[in-house]
Amino acid sequence: MSLSPGLIRFVPLAFVLLWSTGFIGARYGLPYIEPFYLLLVRMLMTLVVFAGLILMFRSPWPTPRQALHQMVTGALVHGCYLGGVFAAIKWQLPAGVTSILVGLQPVLTAVLAWSLWGQRLQLRQWLGLLLGLLGVMLVLGTGLQPGQFEVRLEAVLAAAVALVGISVGTLYQKRFGTGTDLLTGSFYQYLSTALMMAVLTFSFETQQIEWHSELIGALLWLVFGLSVSAILLLMLMIREGEVSRVASYFYLVPSVTALEAWWLFNEQLSPLALGGMVLAVAGVYLVLRARPAI
Secondary structure, three states: OOOOHHHHOOHHHHHHHHHHHHHHHHHHHHHHEOHHHHHHHHHHHHHHHHHHHHHHHOOOOOOHHHHHHHHHHHHHHHHHHHHHHHHHHHOOOOHHHHHHHHOOHHHHHHHHHHHHHOOOOOHHHHHHHHHHHHHHHHHHHHHHOOOOOOOOHHHHHHHHHHHHHHHHHHHHHHHHOOOOOHHHHHHHHHHHHHHHHHHHHHHHOOOOEOOOHHHHHHHHHHHHHHHHHHHHHHHHHHHHOOHHHHHHHHHHHHHHHHHHHHHHHOOOOOHHHHHHHHHHHHHHHHHHHOOOOO
């Protein structure tokens, strides 16, 4: 699958808008189902959709070695990330705050790429990453103040698992996932995630489910808006751009998610937290201005 250069310019914007709604979908669905069971149902539905797309486009299947790499990417980018995010939200961490915690990904990804691969970062990029980190910490710090949201250790740990998973998974996909078709590669990613969620839900959950219109709507959006559309855009960005630059787009997600959570759920953030979001956006600008866009 390939896109024209004109369309590729709009890929990051479309990705940020879609990716931000994943936290909102979790908020809508989790009151009616346990997090790992929700993700298992989502993955099984996604596998059916991708099987149909693969048949429609006659996408080439990867070699066994490539398939194994895609399954590792899936366990990290989808299994650890989604499992951590959904668990954190289930444990009452606000959707906007969860997205901000995971928003540390650009810093972790850039530092790992620099330390492991020697990928050079300009001074302006380092400044942008540090500004983004400061912005995220300002938002998180408001949760320790009276009258703000509650910071629960298990929820923060779950968000940390998500952060590490997607950071390492992005690097792994860039290193070992190139040359694999986006559709068939994503199929193997979701296959490993489904296996991972099956183990988790049957080990720790009861598989109780209350069918509700909000849950059904959330599932449909999480499958078609996130698992299909947003993930294909992410894999395309990873294939076409440097990992530090691709990861920097995640700094924009918390601001968009916080606005959506405020509008839909009346989640309130302090002026200090809003100032942190401005710093994060400024950090993205500095990182992206240092290099040409994909």
